[in-house]
Amino acid sequence: MSRIFSGIQPSGELHIGNYLGAVKNWARLQHEYESIFCIVDYHAITHPYEPEQLRVRRGAMALSLLAAGLDPNVCTVFVQSQVPEHTELAWIFNTITPLGELERQTQFKEKAQRQESILAGILNYPVLQAADILLYKADMVPVGEDQVQHLELSRVIARRWNAAFGHLTGRRTLDGGDEREEFFPEPKPLLTPTRRIMGLDGQSKMSKSMGNTVPLLDTPDGIWAKLRPAVTDPKRIKRTDPGTPEVCNIYHLHKAFSPIATVEHVHNQCTSAGWGCIDCKKVLAESMETELGPIRTRAAELEAKPTLVDDALDAGAAKCRRLARETMDGVRDRMGF
Numbered sequence: 643m644s645r646i647f648s649g650i651q652p653s654g655e656l657h658i659g660n661y662l663g664a665v666k667n668w669a670r671l672q673h674e675y676e677s678i679f680c681i682v683d684y685h686a687i688t689h690p691y692e693p694e695q696l697r698v699r700r701g702a703m704a705l706s707l708l709a710a711g712l713d714p715n716v717c718t719v720f721v722q723s724q725v726p727e728h729t730e731l732a733w734i735f736n737t738i739t740p741l742g743e744l745e746r747q748t749q750f751k752e753k754a755q756r757q758e759s760i761l762a763g764i765l766n767y768p769v770l771q772a773a774d775i776l777l778y779k780a781d782m783v784p785v786g787e788d789q790v791q792h793l794e795l796s797r798v799i800a801r802r803w804n805a806a807f808g809h810l811t812g813r814r815t816l817d818g819g820d821e822r823e824e825f826f827p828e829p830k831p832l833l834t835p836t837r838r839i840m841g842l843d844g845q846s847k848m849s850k851s852m853g854n855t856v857p858l859l860d861t862p863d864g865i866w867a868k869l870r871p872a873v874t875d876p877k878r879i880k881r882t883d884p885g886t887p888e889v890c891n892i893y894h895l896h897k898a899f900s901p902i903a904t905v906e907h908v909h910n911q912c913t914s915a916g917w918g919c920i921d922c923k924k925v926l927a928e929s930m931e932t933e934l935g936p937i938r939t940r941a942a943e944l945e946a947k948p949t950l951v952d953d954a955l956d957a958g959a960a961k962c963r964r965l966a967r968e969t970m971d972g973v974r975d976r977m978g979f
């Protein structure tokens with residue numbers, strides 16, 4: 643069975659943006675692949691943070707991942723810092739990665755534009771990502787289009803390391819050189835139909851820092867309090883104005899949460915001014931409750947028995963430490979340590 647690896651920042655409780663954009667998909671993929679999901683707390687410290695908050699957010703993320711459907715009996719969930727080999731392999735990869743390749747990464751350029759002083763950790767972030775993936779020799783990484791460049795760097799690093807340190811196979815390459823083993827398989831993108839969910843302000847991507855999210859475990863009243871004032875089609879001013887669903891975030895949320903027949907009904911009602919936006923949002927709130935209610939129930943069960951989450955993370959870390967040590971034994975041997 644092919645192995646997949648993916649990571650998520652310990653940003654606290656999931657919100658519907660990262661649930662729909664990644665985790666819902668992982669819950670499906672865990673039944674199709676040997677799946678390793680990592681809470682990447684080493685990545686999270688490239689921004690200023692409070693240590694106590696990091697612990698709280700990591701715990702909340704773990705709980706919401708399990709509540710959202712990751713089953714520790716089916717997949718592996720663990721915390722990155724419980725497996726120190728991630729940083730060891732990242733250091734090794736730093737020594738074979740030219741600075742220019744890192745400076746060309748789009749995400750680095752965007753962050754560098756916004757900050758006066760850039761930490762080396764932000765520049766080297768994709769090297770740690772490569773180490774995360776290659777440590778487990780993952781065959782595939784579920785990614786959205788915007789992450790393909792980072793994954794490409796992981797592939798380049800794997801190729802470069804294999805060419806420098808892989809054992810000779812005794813065979814010749816097509817161009818007459820000595821063939822080396824593929825110690826690190828080049829991870830392929832598993833392009834998945836992820837949904838980029840806009841924030842409730844309709845302005846920017848849903849993110850906690852923008853305060854435009856719906857927490858995954860929010861109560862029905864809490865969800866309604868956020869949906870009610872949410873931005874819709876800005877040209878639909880009066881109830882009698884027909885709307886354009888495609889420009890409305892509420893419609894896109896319907897596509898994520900409502901049955902197809904309801905989505906069609908929403909489209910018809912909107913374009914014909916058959917209902918007002920509040921009517922539309924009420925239907926959305928019902929659809930969301932159908933999907934999120936059971937998640938909230940699972941979260942409450944896990945909250946009542948926190949050892950279930952801790953045990954899942956411990957077992958995940960134990961398995962990953964075993965895999966990581968195996969890989970690092972091979973790396974150390976081949977690199978002369």
Ligand code: SF4
Nearest residue numbers: 875885890912919922
């Ligand atoms: S009716 Fe629904 S889809 Fe149309 S603009 Fe209002 S909220 Fe958006």
